[in-house]
Amino acid sequence: TTQKPIALQHGAHRIGRRTxxxxxxxxxxxxxxxxxxxxYSIPAGEWNGxxxxxxxxxxxxxxxxxxxxxxxLMYQFNPTKFNAESWAETAKQMGVxxxxxxxxxxxxxxxWPSKYTNFTVANSPYKKDIIGPLVKAYDKRGIDVILYFSIMDWHNPDWRYDIKTREDSIAFDRFKQFTRNQLLELLTLYPTAKGLWFDGTWDKSWVKQAAFADSLEKEMRAMRPGLIIGSRFRADEYGKRHFDSNGNMMGDYExxxxRKIPEKIADVHGNDWDCVMTVPENQWGYSKVWKGHIKTTDELLEMLAKCVSLDGNFVLNFGPKPDGTLRTEELDLAKGIGEWMGINSEAIYNGEYAGLVKQDWGYYVKKTGTNKIYMLVFNVPVSGALNVVLPSRTAISKVYDLGNPGQNYAPEEIGTSAYFIHLKQQTFKRPFVIVLETADNS
Ligand code: JFZ
Structure with a gap:
């Protein structure tokens, strides 16, 4: 059944992906x-013991x-060991x-030293801007910067969770102007930032601002052509978030x-998306104690592979310490991921959903404009034979190991466009990538 779309003034601005x-x-x-x-990195999850x-x-x-x-805590914020260059270098080596x-x-x-509030780094003992040096250091290494911004603001007395009285509405009008001022300030101060990542937009007060948020979004986009904004910024006039009342995504990506990954391509409805992930279960800011399961390098790599195989990006969180350094656990993960990326990043950058039936050994990724299909292998069967089923009339012309390009495999044809890739060993220390070069066989 097809339902007629309802007329929306503040719904999606576009249907389908940006090009x-x-x-x-x-x-x-x-x-x-x-x-x-x-x-929050100062108390690090602990208060009065x-x-x-x-x-x-x-x-x-x-x-x-x-x-x-x-x-x-502002009067204690003094990250004397903060070095933007070293954070950016860690990120570069990780391959982000x-x-x-x-x-x-x-x-x-x-x-950043916002002129619209006193609650900033400028009034901390550190005094200096943090965002500027980070943007510069990451830009220098070719890593694009997106600015996270929480609409919800527990410090501003004009913030409201909901608007119930006339007083609330007057206060929240001031808050809206404050929000607009800060956002235009960020876009002015950091002209190379590629996008804005919004958060804290779920409260009733903000959900009721469809017209304001829509016009602010248009203003920011006009100011910065190409700006990327996700689906978590505004609601439509019926209070629908992420997807408008007609089911169309609002913003540039979902x-x-x-902390969750789609299971299958149908789950992402053809939209762009990224997955943001924590190392422990749910800690974003620095926390002294990491409880529960701590993800390993290879688990995170598997998440990365899965995201790319389903047309998404994978984003790993870091929560720096109050002195400005990164915790050892995160540095180790960055190093481990970077080592793997150093060998296999060809299967990640520009990688796309391959349109093939998923197999138990791992994830397929393809690259438009090439004849290559990448097999990101995380689970080797005891037989050592990786099952591959390609579309009919597709033949394999070459098979090799991305980490060892001299290592070629002769695929065994086991059915129409179905093959076994017989590995030379059954046990591996790390996940790896097999490249299939294909040829049209029609
Ligand atoms: C938000 C923040 O509250 C949190 O502190 C962190 O910054 C994270 C990246 O974003 O938390 C959320 C936001 C949305 C969902 C879950 C947690 N959600 O949509 O399920």
Missing amino acids: DADMEKWRAYGLGQFIHWGL KQYSGAAEWLKSWKEVSATAYDS KYVTITTKHHDGFCL QGWE
């Missing part, structure tokens, strides 16, 4: 880095924490193509894949 060069570049990134840094069980960056919302005491950095999280503390 401009900025978005094509975003689509090709494959791997990204997220950075959550702010005042008690461990907060939620995400460290949400600590201010804990009933035991007084707002004044939390906001006074874009980074999303928290300019302001829910607590409202700004990592921003709902938070």
Whole structure:
């Protein structure tokens, strides 16, 4: 049944993917880095000797924490070991193509010297801008920067969770102007940033601002052609978020894949998307204690492979310490991922959904404009034979190991366009990539 679309003034601006060069570049990134840094890195999930069980960056919302005491953390923010170049170098070696950095999280503390509030780095003992040097250092290495910005702001007295009275509405009008000022300020100060990553947009107060948010989005896009904004910025006039009341995605890519990955291509509805992932279960800001399962390099690589095989990007979060350095666990993961990427990144950058039936050994990725299909292998069967089923009239002309291009395999044809790739061994220390070069056999 096809339902007639309803007329929307503040729904999706576009149906289908963007086709401009900025978005094509975003689509090709494959791997990204997220950075959550702010005042919350100082208590690191602990307050008066008690461990907060939620995400460290949400600590201010804990009933035991007084707002004044939390906001006074500004006077302790002094990351003397912060070196933007070294963060960017770690990211470069890891192989990331874009980074999303928290300019302001829910607590409202700004990592740039905003002139619209006193609650910024400028009034901390550190005094200096954090965002500028990061943008510069990442840009220098060809890594695109996206600015994370939380609409929800626990510090601004004009912020409301909902608008119930006339007073609320007057206060929230001021807050909307403050928000607009800060966003235009960020776009002005950091003209090379490629996009904005919005968060904290779920509260009723903001969901009711369809017209304001829509006009602000248009204003920002006019100011910065090519700007990339995900689906988590605004709601339509019926309060629908991410997808409007006609089911069309609002924004340039789907921003709902938070610590979860789609299972199959149908789940992403042909949209661009990325998955943002934490190393422990749910800690974005620096937390002294990492409870539960801590993901390993190879688990994260498998997530990366799965995302790319389903036309998405994979973004791994880092929560720097209050002194400005990265924790050892994260540095080790960056190194491990970077080592694998050094050999296999050809299968990640520009990688796309291959349109083949998924097999148990791992994930297929293809690259438009080439005759190559990449097999990202994570589970080797005891037989050592990898099953491959290609579309009819597709023949394999060459098979080799990406990490060892001299190592060729002779595929065994086991049926029409069905093959076994017999590996030379059954046990492997790390995931690896087999390249199939194909030829038209019709
Ligand atoms: C938000 C933040 O609250 C959190 O602190 C972190 O910054 C993260 C990246 O984003 O958390 C969310 C937002 C959306 C969902 C889940 C957690 N969601 O859509 O399921």
